[in-house]
Amino acid sequence: MPKRSPSASDTLYALSSSLMDSLRGSVHAVLGVEKVVHDHAAVARIREAMMAIHGEAGLEHNPHLHRQIASTQDAEGLWYARAELYADLCQLHDETHAVRCLESLLPLFQGSLPSSLLKTRTPGAGARGPSLAGQWLPRRRKP
Numbered sequence: 001m002p003k004r005s006p007s008a009s010d011t012l013y014a015l016s017s018s019l020m021d022s023l024r025g026s027v028h029a030v031l032g033v034e035k036v037v038h039d040h041a042a043v044a045r046i047r048e049a050m051m052a053i054h055g056e057a058g059l060e061h062n063p064h065l066h067r068q069i070a071s072t073q074d075a076e077g078l079w080y081a082r083a084e085l086y087a088d089l090c091q092l093h094d095e096t097h098a099v100r101c102l103e104s105l106l107p108l109f110q111g112s113l114p115s116s117l118l119k120t121r122t123p124g125a126g127a128r129g130p131s132l133a134g135q136w137l138p139r140r141r142k143p
Contacts, residue, residue: 046108075112
């Protein structure tokens with residue numbers, strides 16, 4: 001199969017990606033943000049784990065989120081996608097299940113994100129852990 005020559009859009013994408021990486025590195029250096037190495041294999045493991053947690057039910061319930069997770073190419077983007085994943089899991093299952101699932105992802109993010117970002121709390125987990133609202137409200141409702 002003959003090699004395809006790079007198109008102008010490929011070149012522009014590579015240039016803009018390089019420029020963004022350089023700009024991000026400069027801003028992080030000024031702010032004193034810890035530098036982490038971008039590891040494509042680690043990001044792929046995180047992505048696969050998130051898609052497995054979202055599952056078939058999640059794909060049917062929120063295909064947009066499933067596509068977003070599948071197309072995100074960096075650990076930071078996947079880190080921020082956890083909030084929407086949490087909301088979906090709460091709707092499909094319950095809050096306790098959602099918190100457990102997101103906490104199971106934490107070891108995968110180690111080394112892929114600055115430690116300061118990893119200290120942010122899991123969506124839905126307050127200072128005392130997940131709320132009991134999902135367990136309390138159904139008992140209060142009358143048939």
